[in-house]
Amino acid sequence: MPSFSELGELTGIRSKGAVSKFINKLIQNNxxxxxxxxxxxxxxxxxxxxxxxxxxxxxxxxxxEELADTMSLDDFLIQNPQSTFLLKVSGDSMSGAGIxxxxxxxxxxxxxxxxxxxxxxxxxxEWTMKYLRKRGSDVALIPANPKYKPIxxxxxxxxxxxxxxxxxxxx
Amino acid sequence: xxxxxxTISSWPRAxxxxxxxxxxxxxxxxxHPELRGKPVITGRERGIVAAASxxxxxxxxxxxxxxxxxxxxxxxxxxxxxDYETYSLFSLRMFEIIRRFSPDVEEYSIDEAFVDLxxxxxxxxxxxxxxxxxxxxxxxxxxxxxxxxxxxLSKVLAKIGSKHNKPNGLTxxxxxxxxxxxxxxxxxxxxxxxxxxxxxxGKFGITxxxxxxxxxxxxxxxxxxxxxxxxxxELNGRSAYPVVTxxxxxxxxxxxxxxxxxxxxxxxxxxxxxxxxxENACIKARRYKLSAARxxxxxxxxDFKDSGVEIKLSSPTAYPANLFSALREGFNSIYNSRELYxxxxxxLAGLVSEENIQHSLFDDIVKIEKLEKIYKAxxxxxxxxxxxxxxxxxxxxxxxxxxxxxxxxxxPQRKENLFKGEDRRQRLGLPVLNIKV
Numbered sequence: 001m002p003s004f005s006e007l008g009e010l011t012g013i014r015s016k017g018a019v020s021k022f023i024n025k026l027i028q029n030n031x032x033x034x035x036x037x038x039x040x041x042x043x044x045x046x047x048x049x050x051x052x053x054x055x056x057x058x059x060x061x062x063x064x065e066e067l068a069d070t071m072s073l074d075d076f077l078i079q080n081p082q083s084t085f086l087l088k089v090s091g092d093s094m095s096g097a098g099i100x101x102x103x104x105x106x107x108x109x110x111x112x113x114x115x116x117x118x119x120x121x122x123x124x125x126e127w128t129m130k131y132l133r134k135r136g137s138d139v140a141l142i143p144a145n146p147k148y149k150p151i152x153x154x155x156x157x158x159x160x161x162x163x164x165x166x167x168x169x170x171x
Numbered sequence: 172x173x174x175x176x177x178t179i180s181s182w183p184r185a186x187x188x189x190x191x192x193x194x195x196x197x198x199x200x201x202x203h204p205e206l207r208g209k210p211v212i213t214g215r216e217r218g219i220v221a222a223a224s225x226x227x228x229x230x231x232x233x234x235x236x237x238x239x240x241x242x243x244x245x246x247x248x249x250x251x252x253x254d255y256e257t258y259s260l261f262s263l264r265m266f267e268i269i270r271r272f273s274p275d276v277e278e279y280s281i282d283e284a285f286v287d288l289x290x291x292x293x294x295x296x297x298x299x300x301x302x303x304x305x306x307x308x309x310x311x312x313x314x315x316x317x318x319x320x321x322x323x324l325s326k327v328l329a330k331i332g333s334k335h336n337k338p339n340g341l342t343x344x345x346x347x348x349x350x351x352x353x354x355x356x357x358x359x360x361x362x363x364x365x366x367x368x369x370x371x372x373g374k375f376g377i378t379x380x381x382x383x384x385x386x387x388x389x390x391x392x393x394x395x396x397x398x399x400x401x402x403x404x405e406l407n408g409r410s411a412y413p414v415v416t417x418x419x420x421x422x423x424x425x426x427x428x429x430x431x432x433x434x435x436x437x438x439x440x441x442x443x444x445x446x447x448x449x450e451n452a453c454i455k456a457r458r459y460k461l462s463a464a465r466x467x468x469x470x471x472x473x474d475f476k477d478s479g480v481e482i483k484l485s486s487p488t489a490y491p492a493n494l495f496s497a498l499r500e501g502f503n504s505i506y507n508s509r510e511l512y513x514x515x516x517x518x519l520a521g522l523v524s525e526e527n528i529q530h531s532l533f534d535d536i537v538k539i540e541k542l543e544k545i546y547k548a549x550x551x552x553x554x555x556x557x558x559x560x561x562x563x564x565x566x567x568x569x570x571x572x573x574x575x576x577x578x579x580x581x582x583p584q585r586k587e588n589l590f591k592g593e594d595r596r597q598r599l600g601l602p603v604l605n606i607k608v
Contacts, residue, residue: 003293037296082264083313087604088590104590107604110313120606122204129608160204160315160606169591 001032001040077165083110085161087120094118094129096144099166105129107161118163123153129163177353177384178324178346178408185288185299186414187322188329189269189306192338194282194316195222198261199251201315203605210248212241216581218432218513221253225338252576254583257602265310265318272306277414285326287414300343307341323349326412327405330362331380346408353381353406363402368395380406421459421522426467427452428516431572432581434473436511441470442502443568446491448517449498450566453489454558456519457550462487462528464521466494468501471514478505479516487521487528490542491563557596 002010008019023040026032035041078084089103097118099105113119115134120127121141130141130151141151191197195213200206210230214221220241223232230245241248262281270276272295275287286306288299295302303320310318321332323344331352332342344352359369361380375394377383384406391403401411427448435441445468456463464487469479482497498517530536552560562570576582585603586595593599 039296080313082267084601085604086590086599086601087606087608088588090607093608102591109315120604120608127204127606127608160604 001042077106077167079164080108080110083161084108084164089129089166091129093143093145093148096146097131099129099144099163100168102168104167105163106165106167108164109161111162111164113159113162120160120163122156122158122160123151124155127160132159175350176347177349177406180324180408181345181347182289182299182324183346183408184324184410185291185322186324186326186329186410187284187286187288187299187303187306187320188326188333189284189286189310189318189320190330190333190337191265191282191316191318193222193224193228194261195253195258196224196227197316198258198602199254200224201261202257202602206249210245211251212238212248213251213253215250216252216432216576217430219430252581252583254585256598257583257585260600260602261314261316264314265316268309268313269306271309272302275414275416277416278418285329285414288322300341303341303343307339311339324408325405325410326414327362327402328352328408331356331360334360349384349406349408350381353384354379356380358383361402361406363398368399421524422461424518424520424522425452425455425461425463426516426518427455428514429569430471430514431576432513434511434513436508438506438508440568440572441506441512441515442499443566443570444515444572445470445498445502445517446495446563446565447569448515449494450491450559450563452517452519453491453494454550454553456489456522457525457546460525461519461522462489462525463494463519464523465519466497466501467516467518467520468498468505469516469518470502470505470512471516473511473513475513480504481520486530486534487523487525489519489525490546492542492545495563495565557594560596 004016004019004023007023008014008016011019011022013019013022023032027034031042033041085107087105087107089099089105090101092101099118107120113132115132117132118129119132119141120129121132123141128141128151130143133140133142133150139153139157141153143150196211199211199213200209206224208226209224210227210232211224212220212222212227212232215238218238220232220234220236220238223234227245227248230248232241232245232248236244238250241250258281265282266276266278266284269284269286273286273288273291277285279285288302291302292298295305299322303322307318307320310316317339319333319337319340321329321335321342321344323329323332324346328344328349332344333340335342335352356379358364358372358378358380359366361383364372371394372378372383377386384403386403391400395403404411429444429448431444449466463484465481465483467479467481469477471477480501482501484494484497488494530539549561559566559570573582584605585598588603589595589598
C-alpha cells in the first residue's frame, strides 16, 4: 500500500491530516482495512472478474469459456514448481502404500513434513523412503511392507522432502 | 582520512547481488547427496575443470585445470560430466524463487542475479538484511544449493559484498560502511577493472579500491573513459548501472562451440563437429527470427592455440543448407591434418531480422522458399520429438561421438537413467534426485 505522502501525491492532497481523513472514509466504506499491525490493506478494491479466456477474432468458443478453470496434469501433480523433484524408486519398503520399485515419485522440498506424510529421509547416514510418525518429540520412520522394521533415528534425521504423488506409466 | 565514510546516506538505493556457490558442482551435490562434503568436479567430457566444489577448491583444484593435473592434486576427486539440462533447470528455479521477493530481477548469468530491493523494506516489514536472508534461505531450502549475497548502494558494491564472504555468505554494505570494505580491497578485484587499468592506476599510486574511490572527479574525468567513470561513481555509492529486467530480445551474434576429448585430427570427425555447431547456431537464430550475414569458423588445437576465419555471405540466412559451402571453405582454409584439435566453433554474425531481408535479382527465390518449407518442417519435428530429430548427414559422426561419450560415461547420468516414456532426446523438465530408496 502506498505511504501517506505517496497517497498525498496520488490524490493531490497536501496535508497528511487530510489524507488521513480520506483514508478513514475509505475504511468506513470497506474499501481499505487495517491488519493486526495497524497497517493498511486493500479490502474490496479488487473486484472478482470472471476469467473468460482469450478472444482472437470472431466469437469466443463456448467450450473455451468452460475450460478456463481447468488445470493441467502438471498443475495437478506439482504444487511448488521451484522445489519439486523426481525420484526413481528402487526398493519395495513402501509397496503396501502402492509405491513399487521402478515407480517415479514426486518429491517436494518446499513442504514442511507432517506426521503421516511419506518422506525421503537420511537416517544416521542412510537414505530411505518411509511414513513419518511424530508423537511429541518421539520420531519414527514406518515402512509399508511387513518385510521391513520401523526405524528410530539414533543420531540424526534429515528430511530431504515430502512425497506428494507416485506416477507409474504402463504404456 | 581513511576513517571518513564515503557517504552518510545509508540506503538511497538497495541493490542485491546473488551468486550461487560453485554452481555446477553444487547442483550435482544437491542431486547426489552422497557427494556432499566431497571434492566434486564437473566438465569431464571437456577434459578440464568447469566447476569445482568448495571441498575441491580447498585442495587446490582451480577452474580450467586439466583433469590430469586434478588427479595429481586431488586423487580422490569425483569427476563428473556436465549436465547442462539439470543446471539450467536449477538456474530457472533459482530465478523464480528470487522473483518472489522483487519484480526487478536481472539474470546476469546462469548463476548470478542482480535484484533491486529499493523501497521493499516496507512490504517485508523488515530490513534489507532480513529480505536478503529470507531469499538466501529459500534458495537453500528449496533447491539444496547455497548462494552468497551482497547488498549495497550499487551493482559494483553489491558484487564486492557477495564476494566478500563465500560460500553461503551475506554481506550488507550501507553507505556509512563502504570505506571499510574498500580499504583493503586491491583495485583489480573491482568488477570491470582489468589488468591494464590496474597497471595504469598503479602509476598514480592507486592500488586499493578506496584510493580509487577517493580520487576527485576532475582526475577521473581527465584520465579515464566513461566505463571507468561509471565504476568510480558506483564505488562512491552512486548507482550508475540500473538493474535491467528485460530478457534478451535479440543477439548481435550467436556462437556455438563444442570441446571433445580425446583431441582428434580426423577431418571427417572434426568437420562433423563444426556441422553440428552450425546446425545448433542456426536453430537458435531461427528461434529468434534472425539471419546471419557473416559466419566465423574456428578450431582450437590441443595446445589451446586457435585458428579462425570469417566469411561474408552473399545474402543473410539461417539455413544450414546455404551455409555448408562457406563452412567447408572455412574449414579447409584452417584445418591442418598434422594437428590435433580439441574444440570447434561457429559464430553467426551480422545478424538481421529475417523479416528485413531484401532478396536481390540473383537470389533463387524458388530455392529459398523450398528451404523455408524444409526448415519449418525440421523445426516443428524438433519441437515435438526433440532437438536433432533430423540432422544433416555431415553431422552424423558427431552423433556417434555423443553415443561414444555416453558409453564411456562422459554423458550426464540424467540422459542415461530414464523414466518410462522418456528417451535420450526428450525428458521431463524436472531434476531427478539420485537417492536409492
